[in-house]
Amino acid sequence: MTSQADVIVIGSGGLGAATAFHLVKRGVKRVALVDKHDIGSQTSPRAAGMVSCVRKSELMINLIKLAAEKIKRFTEDTGQPLDWIHSGSLKVARRAQDADVIDSDIARGRGLGLDVERISPQEAQRLNPFLEPEGIVAVMRVGDDMYFDPSQVAIGFARAAEIGGATLLPHTAVTRVRIDEGEVTGVDTDRGTIRAPIVVDAAGAWTRQVAEASGVRVPLVPTAQQLFVTEPVEGARADLPMVRIMDAAVYMRPCDGGLLWGVYEEHPRFFDMNGLGDGFQIKDMPLDASVLWQYAEDVKPQLPILLKAKVREHRGGIPTMTADGQHIVGPTPAVRGFFFASGCNVAGLSISPALGEALAAWIIDGAPPIDLTPLTVARFGPGSWSEEQLKQQAAWQYRHFYGAV
Numbered sequence: 001m002t003s004q005a006d007v008i009v010i011g012s013g014g015l016g017a018a019t020a021f022h023l024v025k026r027g028v029k030r031v032a033l034v035d036k037h038d039i040g041s042q043t044s045p046r047a048a049g050m051v052s053c054v055r056k057s058e059l060m061i062n063l064i065k066l067a068a069e070k071i072k073r074f075t076e077d078t079g080q081p082l083d084w085i086h087s088g089s090l091k092v093a094r095r096a097q098d099a100d101v102i103d104s105d106i107a108r109g110r111g112l113g114l115d116v117e118r119i120s121p122q123e124a125q126r127l128n129p130f131l132e133p134e135g136i137v138a139v140m141r142v143g144d145d146m147y148f149d150p151s152q153v154a155i156g157f158a159r160a161a162e163i164g165g166a167t168l169l170p171h172t173a174v175t176r177v178r179i180d181e182g183e184v185t186g187v188d189t190d191r192g193t194i195r196a197p198i199v200v201d202a203a204g205a206w207t208r209q210v211a212e213a214s215g216v217r218v219p220l221v222p223t224a225q226q227l228f229v230t231e232p233v234e235g236a237r238a239d240l241p242m243v244r245i246m247d248a249a250v251y252m253r254p255c256d257g258g259l260l261w262g263v264y265e266e267h268p269r270f271f272d273m274n275g276l277g278d279g280f281q282i283k284d285m286p287l288d289a290s291v292l293w294q295y296a297e298d299v300k301p302q303l304p305i306l307l308k309a310k311v312r313e314h315r316g317g318i319p320t321m322t323a324d325g326q327h328i329v330g331p332t333p334a335v336r337g338f339f340f341a342s343g344c345n346v347a348g349l350s351i352s353p354a355l356g357e358a359l360a361a362w363i364i365d366g367a368p369p370i371d372l373t374p375l376t377v378a379r380f381g382p383g384s385w386s387e388e389q390l391k392q393q394a395a396w397q398y399r400h401f402y403g404a405v
């Protein structure tokens with residue numbers, strides 16, 4: 001096994017694999033991409049694959065716009081396949097206060113060059129006939145939104161990184177990041193030690209476990225998220241705009257002739273990864289269909305199809321939530337050479353092309369191409385959060401993903 005690298009990336013999901021690919025692309029010779037399971041096999045391939053361009057801050061809108069462009073150019077850039085559809089989306093408010101959010105989304109989005117407008121519920125139904133106008137107060141059409149096949153991103157980046165010279169090390173568990181006098185010196189794995197001055201913790205649901213094994217704290221909570229994919233449904237064209245119902249936090253998009261849909265439920269399930277044991281894989285996460293059916297009832301007047309369509313697949317994963325709903329990316333001030341690419345907040349796969357590129361530049365140039373300090377772990381301050389507080393705020397961020405108030 002490799003015993004020396006310039007950069008070790010722990011975790012070959014979307015965030016880690018994108019970082020490894022961009023490091024290689026920028027000319028870093030010895031990149032080791034280490035994963036305790038198969039490459040790109042954990043939460044990333046189980047995502048919905050939706051790109052949402054209207055975000056709460058200018059920084060996030062700029063990053064996701066860049067990511068969307070990179071998704072469209074994925075095959076050109078990496079030589080690997082990626083199926084994507086530029087469908088646009090409809091964000092639906094059923095309450096007056098959420099219509100106000102839509103108005104401010106439109107003002108912010110337009111200011112940053114997004115193709116956004118308010119349309120009538122009837123126009124929305126014309127664009128996506130599965131959406132019934134009943135009970136709808138306002139709809140925002142987002143022309144920039146798109147979706148892609150989630151199973152192709154992490155594996156595509158990882159393969160391209162390997163072709164460019166990176167060493168892929170599947171079935172290699174990092175047990176500890178080695179830190180000597182405040183500097184990273186490498187990692188210990190169950191197959192031996194690899195030395196390197198820079199380590200990226202992109203271990204997804206296990207990010208915190210990896211960091212804490214080395215005495216580094218990071219405030220994020222592994223959180224269940226699940227979805228259904230239905231059997232083919234007549235009229236479910238691939239280019240129908242995706243639908244998001246704000247207060248219910250339900251999403252739906254076309255998928256293989258049927259529909260894919262999920263929810264950010266009010267009481268999310270959190271996990272302590274240490275308690276799940278070494279052999280645990282994301283596919284072992286227990287699923288709970290009753291959560292999805294409960295919310296299908298909630299949105300029945302707008303999306304009656306959800307209760308009618310036959311379910312073909314039920315899948316889920318464990319993204320990581322933070323207290324402020326922002327990603328955790330960049331160096332930690334506690335240890336030189338220790339970087340994070342995590343805190344995905346259920347939106348890490350779509351943004352991974354942009355974050356991977358920015359993080360690679362940060363590692364190589366000593367600074368990111370755009371100011372990403374609002375995303376660093378330093379924003380939380382040492383010991384400024386209790387576990388209870390973190391979970392409460394993370395649950396709020398999860399439930400209010402679509403900005404409902």
Ligand SMILES: Cc1cc2nc3c(=O)[nH]c(=O)nc-3n(C[C@H](O)[C@H](O)[C@H](O)COP(=O)(O)OP(=O)(O)OC[C@H]3O[C@@H](n4cnc5c(N)ncnc54)[C@H](O)[C@@H]3O)c2cc1C
Pocket residue numbers: 010011012013014015016034035036037038039040041042043044045046047048049050051154172173174175202203204205206207210224225226227262315316317318319341342344345346347348349350351
């Ligand atoms: C149902 C669902 C719907 C979603 N919908 C969307 C969406 O529409 N759009 C979007 O952008 N995102 C979505 N997401 C979120 C998205 O899946 C995540 O943000 C993204 O996949 C996170 O990638 P990751 O690299 O952090 O994690 P992962 O893909 O889980 O990768 C982490 C890797 O680290 C490895 N690892 C862990 N510990 C160690 C160790 N000690 N040593 C070595 N390797 C280790 C793991 O084996 C794993 O392969 C959704 C998620 C789910 C579950």
